[in-house]
Amino acid sequence: MKVAFQMDPLGPVDINADSTFRLAEEAQARGHSLYYYTPDKLAYDRGRVIARGHALTVRRVQGDHFELGEEQVLDLADLDVIWLRQDPPFDMFYITTTHLLERLRDTTLVLNDPFWVRNFPEKLMILDFPDLMPATAIARDLETIREFKAEFGDVILKPLYGNGGAGVFLLKKEDRNLSSLHEMFTGFSREPLIVQQYLPQISQGDKRVILVDGEPVGAINRLPAAGETRSNMHVGGRPEPCALTERDREICAAIGPKLRDHGQVFVGSDVIGTYLTEINVTSPTGIQELERFNGVNVAQRIWEETEARLI
Numbered sequence: 001m002k003v004a005f006q007m008d009p010l011g012p013v014d015i016n017a018d019s020t021f022r023l024a025e026e027a028q029a030r031g032h033s034l035y036y037y038t039p040d041k042l043a044y045d046r047g048r049v050i051a052r053g054h055a056l057t058v059r060r061v062q063g064d065h066f067e068l069g070e071e072q073v074l075d076l077a078d079l080d081v082i083w084l085r086q087d088p089p090f091d092m093f094y095i096t097t098t099h100l101l102e103r104l105r106d107t108t109l110v111l112n113d114p115f116w117v118r119n120f121p122e123k124l125m126i127l128d129f130p131d132l133m134p135a136t137a138i139a140r141d142l143e144t145i146r147e148f149k150a151e152f153g154d155v156i157l158k159p160l161y162g163n164g165g166a167g168v169f170l171l172k173k174e175d176r177n178l179s180s181l182h183e184m185f186t187g188f189s190r191e192p193l194i195v196q197q198y199l200p201q202i203s204q205g206d207k208r209v210i211l212v213d214g215e216p217v218g219a220i221n222r223l224p225a226a227g228e229t230r231s232n233m234h235v236g237g238r239p240e241p242c243a244l245t246e247r248d249r250e251i252c253a254a255i256g257p258k259l260r261d262h263g264q265v266f267v268g269s270d271v272i273g274t275y276l277t278e279i280n281v282t283s284p285t286g287i288q289e290l291e292r293f294n295g296v297n298v299a300q301r302i303w304e305e306t307e308a309r310l311i
Helices: 019-029 092-102 114-119 122-128 142-152 178-188 200-204 246-261 287-294 298-309
Strands: 002-006 033-037 042-045 048-058 066-068 072-075 081-084 109-111 136-139 155-159 169-171 193-197 206-212 215-223 238-241 266-272 275-280
Touching (some): 002 048, 019 287, 019 298, 042 092, 109 298, 122 136, 122 275, 136 142, 142 155, 142 178, 155 178, 169 178, 206 298, 215 246, 215 287, 215 298, 238 287, 246 266, 287 298
Parallel strands (some): 081 109
Antiparallel strands (some): 033 048, 048 066, 136 193, 155 169, 155 193, 206 215, 206 266, 215 238
16 A cells, blocks of 8 residues: 655654654554655645645664655555554644644545544543543633633643643642643634643553554553652653453443444553543654553554454
8 A cells, every 4th residue: 555644754753762763663563655745835726725745664673764866756545544643732733733634535545534523522522521621621711711710629730732741730639820821821822722620640651552453452650750740751750561340341331332333443542540631633642652561552553453444
């Protein structure tokens, strides 16, 4: 098959952690032809969805982990599979790429399905499962956030469309910085904020559960670094092996059918204690860590599912 990856620049990729690199490596091992382009090279031109990209070869040598062919104009309708793998922020630039990729629905398999990526933002999809999530409010209005904090005391405040732990704040009951943080966030963005009840169980880690076509295939635990509330690996969180609990399986049984029915093949759900906190459909990570810890080749399972959709 001809397979393209729409992703951020390849140069800084950590080949021992990046899930997109592992997907590309597995695809190459299965004999597929690889192509690569960054989202700013995606375009609509007189009826065609195109991208200025390159043929791609990957190898597991850090610093020399890829080779690109000459730049060429790729007619994306001629490809078999496109993986939508750029990281958020989930802004209008990101959303526009999903609109363009959606135009390929009759010719090319785009994963995860861009229509539902657009309509399943990580921190909003969980609102469909209120019995699984911690107490949550989404608001730009300061009074709504202030009243929520007054009720729950310790809260987490973060941008609704952020990623990688950026802009996440723990506000303790006695903290007086809410108004200042609200001024800062609303000063540079028109987006709402999300505020959630603080879960002390975060000290034991934030579990990333990997689902393939709606089925859980394993999990890793991410422990916050010393002095940190955030467990994201982008900000120093340390992955460790863990097993799926009965509660994890209950959560996956609840969310899995919706993911499967809406073309979300590779998903990472986040669980703190017994609560679902996010459902990541844009560019989830964790498959390399799961493979190292538990021997589960998630990339292989993802490609088996992908190939089955094209038979």
